[in-house]
Amino acid sequence: MTKDQIFEFFRRLAEDNPAPETELEYGNAYQLVVAVALSAQATDVGVNKATRALFAKVKTPQQMINLGEEGLKEHIKTIGLFNSKAKNVIALSQLLVDEYGGEVPDSREELVKLPGVGRKTANVVLNCWFGQETFAVDTHIFRVGNRTGLAKGKTPDHVEAKLEKRVPQPFRLHAHHWLILHGRYVCKARQPECWRCKVQDLCSYRKKVLQEPGRGRQN
Numbered sequence: 271m272t273k274d275q276i277f278e279f280f281r282r283l284a285e286d287n288p289a290p291e292t293e294l295e296y297g298n299a300y301q302l303v304v305a306v307a308l309s310a311q312a313t314d315v316g317v318n319k320a321t322r323a324l325f326a327k328v329k330t331p332q333q334m335i336n337l338g339e340e341g342l343k344e345h346i347k348t349i350g351l352f353n354s355k356a357k358n359v360i361a362l363s364q365l366l367v368d369e370y371g372g373e374v375p376d377s378r379e380e381l382v383k384l385p386g387v388g389r390k391t392a393n394v395v396l397n398c399w400f401g402q403e404t405f406a407v408d409t410h411i412f413r414v415g416n417r418t419g420l421a422k423g424k425t426p427d428h429v430e431a432k433l434e435k436r437v438p439q440p441f442r443l444h445a446h447h448w449l450i451l452h453g454r455y456v457c458k459a460r461q462p463e464c465w466r467c468k469v470q471d472l473c474s475y476r477k478k479v480l481q482e483p484g485r486g487r488q489n
Contacts, residue, residue: 358386410453
């Protein structure tokens with residue numbers, strides 16, 4: 271994509287959804303860290319179902335420590351990899367209490383020191399809570415970046431680096447939300463729904479599906 275095409279790409283997504291937000295539910299920075307850590311290889315819908323009751327009880331790292339690993343497992347057992355995730359959440363909670371006074375740090379360097387928190391999770395927290403211009407490349411953004419030609423790369427880090435260079439103002443703060451939502455609901459993995467895509471004419475994907483399957487056929 272050219273610079274003009276990229277600007278128009280985000281302009282249209284912004285026009286369609288001016289204030290995009292993460293679909294994860296949380297009440298403070300700590301709950302956001304936990305929710306994003308739990309969302310690895312799980313859906314936001316599934317995480318939200320598990321954390322509603324949990325977050326009604328647990329709002330701080332110390333409360334999570336008091337709940338304990340077994341107590342946490344009872345809340346999140348419907349989420350994939352819940353055993354290892356529970357262990358990591360208790361460990362990161364303990365580290366937050368011991369090293370950060372129970373507060374979530376506002377730098378990527380410090381966030382990735384927390385057990386179970388990688389670069390993507392850190393970027394989500396920095397963007398959603400601290401308002402920093404970060405690009406949390408998940409499977410949806412990786413697919414959309416490569417498929418559309420917006421930011422091609424062999425790894426999430428490569429795609430993130432491309433986005434850092436190419437996404438213009440005033441779209442940088444919300445860019446990763448627009449891309450996630452676009453990948454989740456329009457530019458889907460199995461078959462992109464190009465027939466209802468607002469940016470399909472800017473996209474370099476060669477196998478566009480411009481007609482809705484089954485549309486116009488007689489039953």
